[in-house]
Amino acid sequence: xxxxxxxxxxxxxxxxxxxxxxxxxxxxxxxxxxxxxxxxxxxxxxxxxxxxxxxxxxxxxxxxxxxxxxxxxxxxxxxxxxxxxxxxxxxxxxxxxxxxxxxxxxxxxxxxxxxxxxxxxxxxxxxxxxxxxxxxxxxxxxxxxxxxxxxxxxxxxxxxxxxxxxxxxxxxxxxxxxxxxxxxxxxxxxxxxxxxxxxxxxxxxxxxxxxxxxxxxxxxxxxxxxxxxxxxxxxxxxxxxxxxxxxxxxxxxxxxxxxxxxx
Numbered sequence: 001x002x003x004x005x006x007x008x009x010x011x012x013x014x015x016x017x018x019x020x021x022x023x024x025x026x027x028x029x030x031x032x033x034x035x036x037x038x039x040x041x042x043x044x045x046x047x048x049x050x051x052x053x054x055x056x057x058x059x060x061x062x063x064x065x066x067x068x069x070x071x072x073x074x075x076x077x078x079x080x081x082x083x084x085x086x087x088x089x090x091x092x093x094x095x096x097x098x099x100x101x102x103x104x105x106x107x108x109x110x111x112x113x114x115x116x117x118x119x120x121x122x123x124x125x126x127x128x129x130x131x132x133x134x135x136x137x138x139x140x141x142x143x144x145x146x147x148x149x150x151x152x153x154x155x156x157x158x159x160x161x162x163x164x165x166x167x168x169x170x171x172x173x174x175x176x177x178x179x180x181x182x183x184x185x186x187x188x189x190x191x192x193x194x195x196x197x198x199x200x201x202x203x204x205x206x207x208x209x210x211x212x213x214x215x216x217x218x219x220x221x222x223x224x225x226x227x228x229x230x231x232x233x234x235x236x237x238x239x240x241x242x243x244x245x246x247x248x249x250x251x252x253x254x255x256x257x258x259x260x261x262x263x
Contacts, residue, residue: 003064003079003160003193004029005050011058012045019045021217022059027210032187032194034208036201036228038238042217043197044085044165050195051082051163063161077105080161081154083147085169089138095149096134099124102156120156127189128152128182144175148182155186162186164196168203176200180207201255205229206247213237229253235261 005027012020020042027033027050035043048054049061052068061068063079071079081102089098102124103117125131128148138146147167154162164183168176184207187194198204204211204225211228213221214237221233234242234255241258 005161005193005195006062006065007046007050007059008062009059010046010049010056010061012042012049012054013057018057019217020049023214023217023219025212025219025222027193027195027212029193030191031209032184032196032207033210033212034196034198034204035212035214036198036204036237037214037220041214043214045217046212046214047163047165047195047197051080052076053082074105077157077159079159080163081157081159082163083150083154083165083167085165087150091139092137094135094137095130095141095152096121096125098138098149099130099134099152099156102153102158105157120158124152124156127155127186142175143171144178147171147175147179151179151182151186159192161193161195164194166197166199168198168200176203183207201229201234202253205253205255206250225253229255 007023007025010020010023011018023046035046037043045054049056055069063071068076099121103120125134128151130148130152133141133145133149138149141149167179167183171179180203183194186192208225210223211225212219213228213233220237221228229244231242231244234240239261241261243256243258244253245256246252247254
């Protein structure tokens with residue numbers, strides 16, 4: 001079973017600004033959860049707190065019952081993989097060299113590459129459809145291919161939790177689907193816990209099992225897609241009147257935005 005994240009009255013401040021304000025939530029294990037909300041509402045701050053990149057000002061972030069601050073960094077990296085916004089790599093780094101770095105948390109500095117390490121790297125490339133690009137420099141790839149290379153790196157870590165901060169930013173709709181289909185297939189096959197910060201509500205509703213909706217640093221709603229993607233919740237979170245209809249093929253909600261709400 002995947003590790004479960006639990007947020008207990010989580011508060012994160014930047015100086016006098018409170019970016020996350022008293023969030024209580026349990027992230028469903030072995031499922032895809034999308035964090036949604038308007039710009040500046042605290043989505044990425046929440047994810048970065050889960051990834052131990054930001055220390056809580058108050059409250060706790062627990063992983064499998066352990067306070068994340070108490071988990072040694074290398075051990076944490078064997079349990080949680082993070083794909084940040086706009087990740088960067090050294091010039092001319094090839095895909096296979098990038099993906100190989102996913103094995104670092106599992107190896108001591110003096111360890112030689114093992115046959116299992118090599119097998120995991122090969123499998124990670126295969127699972128993300130990146131085998132044919134293994135020797136290509138990252139900068140020579142399309143946006144969707146680059147994101148899949150970074151996902152292959154995370155997959156090579158062999159963690160039970162994958163955190164993705166806006167994995168489809170700056171991608172066109174075809175590349176968004178390419179990346180999210182990859183994430184969805186990995187989750188379904190491996191049973192990992194996936195948490196993604198997303199902007200596109202319809203994409204979030206299409207791929208996620210659960211949603212966390214935020215506004216001004218606070219939790220507005222959390223639950224299944226059908227519980228969160230409602231006109232009332234969207235009005236409160238985004239200040240927009242929306243229609244919600246069912247996709248005739250998937251049955252998932254599709255959001256049709258309307259007029260701004262006068263606040």
